[in-house]
Amino acid sequence: MSTVAIFFLFAGAFFLAVSAVGLLRLPDFFTRAHAVGKSETLGALLILAGLALHQGFGLESAKLFLILIFVAVTTPSGLHTLSREALRSGCTIWTRAGTGAAPAARLEALLADADGGPGGENDGGAS
């Protein structure tokens, strides 16, 4: 049991390190959000599962399971909201040429889609 728990803990630490390095090294907001949104979630889940395995069945593992479910739901959805707001306010998208300028037609289509989607706060033709 303890060996499996230690394996889970260090696998989680590895994925957290991948997330932190990606956050430092990647060139663009959206690529950085991609690194955090997947790798950080997986690392957090592995560490919480390793702690629950170490503890065994009981109140503590029930609380750890609650934290696990909450982190698994809210980290990707929060980063989705953050990326959507960044796209709507016009963050530049990284391209391979390294100029930081996205292809204009594609960016305009993305912005129109994000602004006109259901549930968005349109300005009601005020401008």
Added chain:
Amino acid sequence: MTTALTLLAGFIALLLVMNFAVVMKGPTVYDRLLGIGAMGTNTVLLIAVIGFWYGGVAGFLDLAITYAILNFVGVVAVAKYVSVTSRRAAREVDQ
């Protein structure tokens, strides 16, 4: 097991410093928010690991649950606030 928990807590603290470097550096405000969200997730894990290292686990896990909820609500609220106010300012410049 205590040695592994100590190593893990130190490693997560190191990752917190790396995330804080992103919060300092980030060219846009959304990069800073991304770093703050990552710091919050790492802090939840650090609180849980320190709880197992220290003893009274249940109280530390309550703190971790509260920190996870506050982290999510804070990041989403600040993202919406920054986005809405910046677009409103751009619209007023247009007029």
